[in-house]
Every structure is written in C-alpha cells, then in structure tokens.
Amino acid sequence: MEDHVDPYRYYLHFPSPSSALQLDTTHPQQGPSERAHSLSDFFDSDEQDIVRAELDRLFNSFRTKIVYGQRHYAPSPTWRDELTLAGHVPAPARFVVRVHIFESRGAEAGRYLGFVSLRPPNYVSRRSRTSLAARHGFSYVIDAELTAPAHMQRPRYHLLTTTASSARLGVLPFRSAVYSAAGVTALEGSVCVHLAVSQALNLIMGRFACRPVSQVEFDCRLLEILARKGETSVNPQQRGAKLLEALQVIRECCNGGGFQMTIEPRANPQGRLNSEERRIALRFLTDALACGLPVIALVKAGHLIESDAREQMIAEGRQAYLEKPHAVLILGMHLLHTVEELGRKFFDDLHGRFSPLSDKDKKEKEEEKNKKHHRDDLYELPGRLVIHDTLSRGPYFECLTTDFMEAAEWAYGDPDSAESREDRGVHFLVIGPPNLELSHAQARTFAERVLKLLLYQNGDWVPGKRSHHPDCDSLRLYLEAGNVPPNDTPKTDDWRFICRLLNAPEIAARYEEDANLEPSATSIPLNELPSGHYWVVEVRHPAADPQRTGTTIHGPAQNPPALIYIWNSNLKGRKENQLGISPVVTLRYKQAHDHGQPS
Numbered sequence: 010m011e012d013h014v015d016p017y018r019y020y021l022h023f024p025s026p027s028s029a030l031q032l033d034t035t036h037p038q039q040g041p042s043e044r045a046h047s048l049s050d051f052f053d054s055d056e057q058d059i060v061r062a063e064l065d066r067l068f069n070s071f072r073t074k075i076v077y078g079q080r081h082y083a084p085s086p087t088w089r090d091e092l093t094l095a096g097h098v099p100a101p102a103r104f105v106v107r108v109h110i111f112e113s114r115g116a117e118a119g120r121y122l123g124f125v126s127l128r129p130p131n132y133v134s135r136r137s138r139t140s141l142a143a144r145h146g147f148s149y150v151i152d153a154e155l156t157a158p159a160h161m162q163r164p165r166y167h168l169l170t171t172t173a174s175s176a177r178l179g180v181l182p183f184r185s186a187v188y189s190a191a192g193v194t195a196l197e198g199s200v201c202v203h204l205a206v207s208q209a210l211n212l213i214m215g216r217f218a219c220r221p222v223s224q225v226e227f228d229c230r231l232l233e234i235l236a237r238k239g240e241t242s243v244n245p246q247q248r249g250a251k252l253l254e255a256l257q258v259i260r261e262c263c264n265g266g267g268f269q270m271t272i273e274p275r276a277n278p279q280g281r282l283n284s285e286e287r288r289i290a291l292r293f294l295t296d297a298l299a300c301g302l303p304v305i306a307l308v309k310a311g312h313l314i315e316s317d318a319r320e321q322m323i324a325e326g327r328q329a330y331l332e333k334p335h336a337v338l339i340l341g342m343h344l345l346h347t348v349e350e351l352g353r354k355f356f357d358d359l360h361g362r363f364s365p366l367s368d369k370d371k372k373e374k375e376e377e378k379n380k381k382h383h384r385d386d387l388y389e390l391p392g393r394l395v396i397h398d399t400l401s402r403g404p405y406f407e408c409l410t411t412d413f414m415e416a417a418e419w420a421y422g423d424p425d426s427a428e429s430r431e432d433r434g435v436h437f438l439v440i441g442p443p444n445l446e447l448s449h450a451q452a453r454t455f456a457e458r459v460l461k462l463l464l465y466q467n468g469d470w471v472p473g474k475r476s477h478h479p480d481c482d483s484l485r486l487y488l489e490a491g492n493v494p495p496n497d498t499p500k501t502d503d504w505r506f507i508c509r510l511l512n513a514p515e516i517a518a519r520y521e522e523d524a525n526l527e528p529s530a531t532s533i534p535l536n537e538l539p540s541g542h543y544w545v546v547e548v549r550h551p552a553a554d555p556q557r558t559g560t561t562i563h564g565p566a567q568n569p570p571a572l573i574y575i576w577n578s579n580l581k582g583r584k585e586n587q588l589g590i591s592p593v594v595t596l597r598y599k600q601a602h603d604h605g606q607p608s
Contacts, residue, residue, distance in 0.1 A: 016181055017121035020078045020109040051080065051106050052130045059138065060127060060149050067125065067150055067188075068110065070405040071158040076118050078109035083178070085126045087152045090223040091192045105129065105151060112159075123155040123175070123185055128193070137193045146400070147190040154178070154185045158405055161341070161395065168341035168395060169303055173215025186340055187211040188397055188404035192224070197333075199250035202305070203227040204399045205338040206255050209303035209440045210263055212340060216301070217442040219265040222258060230258040249334070252307065252438040259440060266445030270297075273434040282434065287414055290435050291390045293450045295342065297439045298391075300449070300510040303340050305438040310335035312416035313408065314401045334420040341395030343407070441510070442542050444579040447590070449508050452544040452576045455590050460548055460572070461501045479529070480572060483597040487571035490600055491553025498550060507547040507570075513538040516545065516575065520596060525569040529595040538593070541579055548572040571598045 048057045068075050082104040092103070105126040112119035127149045138148045154175045157168050172182035189204045203224050210221045222230075231250055234257050235243050252269050259265040272290040274282050282290065297304050311331030393407045408416075417435040439448070463480050488495045498504065511519065517535045520526055528534070547570035573596035580590070 015121075017183070018118075019181075020121065020124075021111070021118055022079065048077070048080065048108075051127075056130055056133075056149070063147050063150050064108070064110070064125065067147070067153065067403055068122065069403060070407065071112075071122065072160060073158075074113035075110050075122065076113045078111055078118065078121075080106060080108045083107035083126070085151065085178075086221075086223070087189055088126065088128070090225060091151065093223075093225050094192060120159065121156070121183065123153060123183070124180060125153040126151045133193055148193065150190050151192075152187060152189040153404070154180070155188055155404055156183055156185050157341075161343075161405065165344045166341065166395075167298060167344065169212050169298070169301060171212050171215045174211040186397070186404070189399065191399050197249070198244075198247050199228060199231060200224065201399055202250040202252075202255050202336040205305045205336045205397070206259065206263075206440070208338050208340075208397055209305060210259070210265060212303050213265070213301070213440065213442075217265065219259075219440075219443075220263050222263050226262065227255075227258055230262055234258070252305065252336075252436055255305070256438060260443075264443050265440060266443050267302075267438060267440040268446055268448045270294075270437040270439060270448055270450055271434055277433075281418055282414070288390070290414065290437075291410060293448075293453070294339070294437060295344075295390055296449050296453065296508040297437070298339065298342050300508065302439050302441045302510065303338060305336055305338055305440065306413075306417055307334045307336055307420040307436045308413070308416035309333075309419040310400060312412070312419060313337070313396075313398055313406075335400055337399075338397040339394055340397060341405075342391035343393040343395070344389055345392040442578075445542065447544065447576060447578045447580045449510070449544050451590055452546050452574065452592075453506055453508055455576075455592075456506055456546040456548060456572075456574050457501050459574075460504060464499060464501065480595075480597060483599065484571050486600045487598040488550065488553060490598075491550060493550055493552045503550065505549045505551050507549065509545040509547070510542055510578070511545050512542050513540055516543060520573065523569050525598060525600070526573065526596045527599045529597060532594040532596070535594065538575075539577075541577060543593075544576045544578050546574045546576075548574075569598060570596075572596070 048060055052060055064075065083106075084103075085105040085107075088105045089103070106129060107124055107126055109124045110122045112122060128151050133148045157170060161168055168186075170184040170186050172184060174187050175185045176182040187208050189208055191200050191204065203222070206227070207221045207223075210219045213219050214221065227250075231254055234254055235241070256267050256269060259267060270290075270293055272282060272286055272293075274286060277283070294304060309331075310333050313335070314331065391410050393409055394413050396402070396406045396408055396413075397404050398406050414435065420436065421432040459480075463478060463484060485495055488498065516538060521535045549570045553571075573594075574592040575594040575596070576590065576592050
C-alpha cells in the first residue's frame, strides 16, 4: 500500500535511507537466529531473545505474527516515573527504545498495530529478569500504545479506545488503548491499582479531559488520604490501594470522577453471589462499558494466571502471592446473542453455573420460559470480557464472564478473615468525567422500581379504577401504539431499560424536538439543563414496534420510549435500596400522531 494511502507506512523505515535499521522482512518460517539482527543495534544477543519473546507474548491476543518497523530512542513518561521510583537521575539512559509493530503478511508488513516502549539495553539485571519471568511479568516491555486486534473489530464486540493517548507522544493519532506493565522493582502493593487507573484515564482523557497520574504522585496522594483517616502507619506500597482510595486520588488530582459499584451476596457468608445477583452485576458492568466508561475490578490474582505458571509459583512457595486481590482494567466485551439464538440451556449454564438453584428459583425459571415476551437486555450481556491484565496475561485478554465473576467473587476469598467478611461480593470502580458521583446502577434501580409501582397501581389499565398516575396513561398509550395488549405486560421483567450518559446539549438535541414526548409538570425545560453529564434511562417494551407499518419503515423519532428519566450525575446518591434520588427531568410518551403515517 502506498504511503499516501496509509500514512503509517512512514513507520516502516527510518527517514534516512542510509540507515541500516530496515524492516524485518524475514520469512515467518525462519528461526529466531535469522531474525536477531532486527534489534541488534540496541540489545545484545541475550537481551534480543528476551525482547522478541516478550513482544510475541504481548501480541499473543492479536492472533497474528508481527514484524518490526522503526526502532529508535524516544521519551516515555512511564520510564521517567520508574527512574524516579528507583532513585536514579534520568540520565544518560533517559530514553526508551520505541519499536513500531505491524502485522506480518509473509515478507511484507500489513496493518499498523501500534508501538511498544522497551527499557534501555543493559538496564535490566539478570536477577530482575529471572524474578519477572518467574512472575510471568515483562522485564523489557514498559508500556505500549496498541490498536485493537482485528478479530475484535466485528459486530457484538464493544471496545474502548482513543486517539488522544497516542497523539500525546508525537505519533500519528490512531485508535488505541494504553497498556502499561509493572516496574522491574515494584510488582506488589498499589502498583496494579495505579496501572489500571492510569490506563483507564488515558482512555477517557480525550473525551473528558482527565489527566493520568504517575506512580509517585499516586502513592503520595494515597499517603495523604490515609493520613487524613488517621492511618499514618499504613504503607500503600506494601498494603496496596483500595478502590475508594484510588477514586479519591482520581477526584483530587486527575480531573476525573467515578463511583464504586459493589454487589453483595444476600445469604452466602463466603461472598458467593447467586445467579440473580451475578446477572445484576453483569448488567451494571455492561451499562458502564456501553456508555464508554472503563471499569476497574478486583479479582483474585491466581485465578487469571495460566495453570502452568500458577503451578510453578506454588512449587516455588509463592502461594500467598496468588491469594492476594489484584486490580485489572475492563475495557471491552463481546455480547451474547439473544437467548433464542443461543438456546436457553447455554444461557442458564453460563450465568448460573456457580449457583445451585433452589426449588423456588427453578419454578421461577420455568415460569420465565413460558412467558410470551422476553426482556432482550437481560440476555444482551457479555459472554466474554476484554481485559488489560498487568500481572500475567497482557493486553486485550479475553475471559469468559463466568470465569471472571468467579475470580472477582474470590478476590477476598478467606471466610475467616475480617477483611474478607467486610469486603464480600464483587467490587467495580467506574471512572468517568469530573464530578461524576451518582451511579447508573442507582438510576436504573430507581427506574425499575418506579415502573413496578406504576404497573401495580394501574391495575387492569382501566383509567379511574385506582388512584391514577399520569405516567400510567403514557404506558397505556405507548403499548396501544405498539400493538401490545397492556394486560400482557404485568411485570418489570417484560420491559427494557436503556442507560445512556449524555451531556446537556446531547439531551436537548436527542429529545427536544420529539413530538411524541412531553415533560412532566415538575421538569425543567431540556434547553435549560445546567452544563454537565446526565444519566438517561429509557423505558421501552421490546414488542412495541410502531416503526414498521406494512412496507414502510419509519425513523427512530417515531418510536420513542414510554418514559425517560434524566438524573444529574453529579449528585451524591443514597443507598441503592432507597428511592430518594429524584430525576431532574421526566419525559412521558404522548400520541402526537398516527403511527401508521409518517410524521
């Protein structure tokens, strides 16, 4: 492909034609010794073998062979931070070796995959290499800007990427996600939480103007936070960082916001969730990713390490390390198909595999099978999650949701530990724009409970039979327009809730001109919403489809939701079991025209 078609071809060669550093054009069948020359201008022969092995492992999830483009010295904020932590003056080895990576097409280079920063030659001692290899870490890879694997650029994959993080380092912007590996001398304590936070902030820095934080600043802020709490003897470099403490750092020095979501088990003292609680956790996780917000989760370290590496660590007496909580960044998902496409047994096995069903649960599931309509979003959950794991598996690692939920539930897996009893369940940290405090889980729960009350209050949908609420009329008109008998929708499980994170102009542009929506008497006009971000929950019914009439397909504006609730995301929410979070705007369906005719 010519350079004027693909500008990233520039990174195949050095600008100087006389340079000896050319593209590694060796045939894929050739052995490592025949490829050794590609990095020989920077690393000796022993280091080259390690570097190539690490690059192959880094791109393992890409399912493709790689070739090297430009290789040159370049600055790296992560490297400066690591030198500071090690107490070194950032000279003379103050630059990393930057290597641009392409897909291999035999003797040619294909798609540009991004660039990797490698620690300088002769910096990593043999002892450090051995220690990192034993922990399945990277000894030379320090960070990377990577585009998504080709197989993830397909329908039903949803990945968070950005162009802002690559542009900040003087490279042509491309859709990418930062991956940062743990430092040579620091593999425990708050390192995994900091790296997950830093990677997440890089993902949203272009959208929300957040600022990534260095490990030095992260630990300093943690010490200040702990001192304010009176925990002056705690060292986060040894103890680690909790998610709420990391959130305080994000709010105080990163121009960001967020909230912690915790799903606690109702009955199991060991922290295991039943099938319904696990589905709720996945629903909230799906909503956050769908709104473009990265999620940090705590898992048990040993659960995500490959079995051979885990057995090796156990044999070396490092069982305690495998039992510790470990932070990973969730930046994508692959959605399941509908239950009808997959088969209900597969869905039940996938999301109920770790929770034996009681007789009551079995009866409820049997009733659910016989329902005429199914709420689609209950099955539009991720079958796999896409993860950045700084401990062992690397970037874009895919994990079954069942395996991930098990790892998350066992993050504090010792039932005899006071800390485990206090931290039961699964813990997510959602990172977003400045001043974000209200959880979308609270907004969604509010909408579900209000709809449940409306359905109960409305009785058999005859106006005036009970204390009649205006929202009940909106639901009735909405169902009539969608040709759905109202008596077929007595439960909230029959309805669908769509959660969005929108700013004030986006809300006005999306809903203000819709003739089928009217605000409640207590709502403020959409064009007068204060600046900021809002949670928007749309209430729909999957069987209500007034868009299609005969052979005519109308636009989305003619299929509005039944109800829309809008909350200011900057508000501090109450506990999730309370209904004290009032939306600033409520929009109701009204029948402004005949849905059989275009508006």
